[in-house]
Amino acid sequence: MEGGRSFDADLRSPLSGLNFPAAMRASLSSAGYTYVSALFGLELGDPERTTFFVRAGLTRAWSTLNGIDHFANGSGSVLNSSPIHLAAWAPAASIGLAVGIW
Amino acid sequence: MRAARALVLIALAGCGADLQVDRVCVTSPSYTVASTRVPGVTTAPLPPILLAFTMGSAIPDLTRSGVHDVHVLFRSIALDSTQSTAFVTTLTVKAVPPFGSTLSKATLGTYQRPAAGAGTSIEVTSDGTDVFPYLQSGRLVLELSGAIDPSQAPSGTFTAGAQFCAEVQGSVSYL
Numbered sequence: 001m002e003g004g005r006s007f008d009a010d011l012r013s014p015l016s017g018l019n020f021p022a023a024m025r026a027s028l029s030s031a032g033y034t035y036v037s038a039l040f041g042l043e044l045g046d047p048e049r050t051t052f053f054v055r056a057g058l059t060r061a062w063s064t065l066n067g068i069d070h071f072a073n074g075s076g077s078v079l080n081s082s083p084i085h086l087a088a089w090a091p092a093a094s095i096g097l098a099v100g101i102w
Numbered sequence: 103m104r105a106a107r108a109l110v111l112i113a114l115a116g117c118g119a120d121l122q123v124d125r126v127c128v129t130s131p132s133y134t135v136a137s138t139r140v141p142g143v144t145t146a147p148l149p150p151i152l153l154a155f156t157m158g159s160a161i162p163d164l165t166r167s168g169v170h171d172v173h174v175l176f177r178s179i180a181l182d183s184t185q186s187t188a189f190v191t192t193l194t195v196k197a198v199p200p201f202g203s204t205l206s207k208a209t210l211g212t213y214q215r216p217a218a219g220a221g222t223s224i225e226v227t228s229d230g231t232d233v234f235p236y237l238q239s240g241r242l243v244l245e246l247s248g249a250i251d252p253s254q255a256p257s258g259t260f261t262a263g264a265q266f267c268a269e270v271q272g273s274v275s276y277l
Binding site for chain 1: 117123124125126127131155156157160161162167274275
């Protein structure tokens with residue numbers, strides 16, 4: 001298990017596969033998220049020194065995006081909204097080296 | 103290679119996001135209303151008025167793949183006027199079904215002029231009727247009807263505007 005909080009980043013590209021409403025896409029340009037992951041995998045090496053690991057699993061992530069400030073909706077009407085709450089499931093994978101320093 | 107691709111597709115199938123926006127509001131452009139004060143006449147029916155709100159760009163599009171469980175829960179409609187709204191005695195707000203639909207009109211809320219007098223705005227609130235089935239191409243049509251007091255109607259013209267607010271929920275996934 002692992003969890004954390006990411007800094008604000010532009011999520012438009014990683015989430016481009018999701019069919020987000022057009023007026024809300026701009027809110028993805030600067031968003032952070034909190035996540036918890038459950039990962040299973042292999043660890044090879046000496047746990048006291050250097051370990052190579054490959055893990056895969058599932059992540060649950062939560063984010064609150066900025067609301068729509070002013071979206072021209074055609075015919076002179078205007079949209080705005082309160083903050084947008086997102087809760088997402090996503091596959092997770094990690095590969096790397098863990099080095100023991102003491 | 104084929105097995106790896108299948109694994110990725112299976113992983114992505116479970117990958118999606120639930121979104122919830124407590125309040126999405128659409129403000130329509132203001133319009134001018136012609137009005138005549140009729141002294142001595144204190145009650146008259148208000149002919150049905152249709153107001154259309156375009157909110158498709160703020161709602162997940164069910165025609166796109168991976169979009170499901172969309173709800174648009176009516177929260178409020180506010181009518182603002184440059185004149186007193188004291189001439190509006192009662193108001194009923196209904197959602198009008200799309201053309202060709204078998205749905206019947208849904209009453210979203212009612213307004214009763216307060217005994218203490220009215221200001222320049224009217225707000226009708228609701229506990230959250232789902233109006234998503236009433237949207238056609240992202241457009242919701244509301245019907246306003248009720249009763250007015252012509253003896254208190256403004257003389258000449260006045261400007262009015264409307265704001266519709268709803269809670270939006272939906273799920274979007276990759277597949």
